[in-house]
Amino acid sequence: MHILWNDQLVEREAVKIDIEDRGYQYGDGLYEMIRVYNGQLYMLSEHLERLWQGAEKIRMVLPFTKEGLTDNLKKLVALEGIKEGKLYFQVTRGIDSPRNHVLPDPEKVKAVLTGNVLPYQRPVELMETGMSVGVVPDTRWLHCDIKSLSLMGNVLALDEAKRQGFDDAVLVRDGKVTEASAANFWLVKDGVVYTHPDGNLILPGITKMKIIELAHELGIPVKETAVAEAELFNADECFTSSSLKEITPVVKVNEKIIGSGIPGAITKKLIAAYIADVNAQCGESDNR
Secondary structure (H helix, E strand, O other): OEEEEOOEEEEHHHOOOOOOEHHHHHOOEEEEEEEEEOOEEOOHHHHHHHHHHHHHHOOOOOOOOHHHHHHHHHHHHHHHOOOOEEEEEEEEOOEOOOOOOOOOOOOOOOOEEEEEEEEOOOOHHHHHHOEEEEEEEOOOOOOOOOOEOOOHHHHHHHHHHHHOOOOEEEEEEOOEEEEEOOOEEEEEEOOEEEEOOOEOOEOOOHHHHHHHHHHHHHOOOEEEOOOEHHHHOOOOEEEEEEOOOEEEEEEEEOOEEOOOOOOOHHHHHHHHHHHHHHHHHHOOOOOO
8 A cells, every 4th residue: 555655655664653743743734535536536626725725724834836746646546546435635734843832933844744545435325315413512623614633523523423323413503503523514495505604613615615516507596504403403405515425415313304304306416416527527437
């Protein structure tokens, strides 16, 4: 298995992470997860743009260009021969010794990049049957728009939902639905699709961006507005969106069946449109 380590492609065993790397000690870093379809990186430029925006927000200097990173990520996918998969990479602020909370001088401490790609197939069965979610308080920090390595709040929310017997969590802050544990959350009512607006309380999803674009093309109205928790239980349809799981229908919230208990018509239209866009951008593959 090969790893992208800074500007090199090396065997996994060759990678050495220092104990004083700020990613290890503080969670001080950023990451992206990109889907690979037919050997192509889907919406790569949008993911990189979000990475650069995140770096600016946390005052991190990235030691590579978009062009250089693009080239290395494509080389990694080609080297591993992955046709259908998921590519994960992260950038930490680097090795700062001795340990110090103060942000280091980027001229002296260089960010560290690591990345890997693994096989992954579209979760077709889950997309056809739907999943359940449990309402969990959103107790995360107030910079959820930054795709930070610090994911303890998300992990604990998902664990709480799993302990209650649900597939995922839907997070609620101050009585308003924000997102799922690792995905944007959507609600359909009377033919209108609702989702939380971008801002510091949610991650600006790449898949979210694409869904809004596709909905407009299909003539499906979308409102980016925070909806009350009570509206979850009156929804006609619900679904989540993420690069990894694409569009996943939600058929139960807590113990309330949503709609008829199967993926709704608008959700299915968006799924079909999303898959068609993937095929148009990356070519058709065996992953149906």
